[in-house]
Amino acid sequence: QKEVEQNSGPLSVPEGAIASLNCTYSDRGSQSFFWYRQYSGKSPELIMSIYSNGDKEDGRFTAQLNKASQYVSLLIRDSQPSDSATYLCAADSGGGADGLTFGKGTHLIIQP
């Protein structure tokens, strides 16, 4: 059973600080990893994708991937109240399959 695990939170971070979200995955065949943001009652929205080991930065967001440890993380710098949402980590299924396996998400709260 392919699993993506996340701490459900809530993770509470002061405004302006760095929020650090973590995720582990079970399938070593997974090659592509994604962070989606989901506001309450809304649909997921892609924030970051990462395909190779190391860091990938996009504005205030940095995704980190360590395939040896099967670990993915998302850093949000200068956190804003509008960043308060559930962050979903997702991994592909490997072997050319195209359905994503999602984690249950981490609920992030940015305190003004």
Added chain:
Amino acid sequence: EPEVTQTPSHQVTQMGQEVILRCVPISNHLYFYWYRQILGQKVEFLVSFYNNEISEKSEIFDDQFSVERPDGSNFTLKIRSTKLEDSAMYFCATTSGVNTGELFFGEGSRLTVL
């Protein structure tokens, strides 16, 4: 900004009835998906569709479910003989195909089975 459109936004049905959920993908996207999210649970993959046929389906997507693209624009999910446990938010998602995990989700169709 292009978007994925889903209808209805909310459907209430009696157990045993059939429902059809509709999606209009982004026009130049080639890969279409249905995912579902039971309240408080994770987003789960149901099925992917490419070139007018199913390319992959999950264990959830059994004979109760079917998909089709009847008219070249709509992409539909049919759920036959609905059960209480089918109550969930159903999301249509599409992608251009370059990176199939970079999905654009519709706003979802909430299905309530009574």
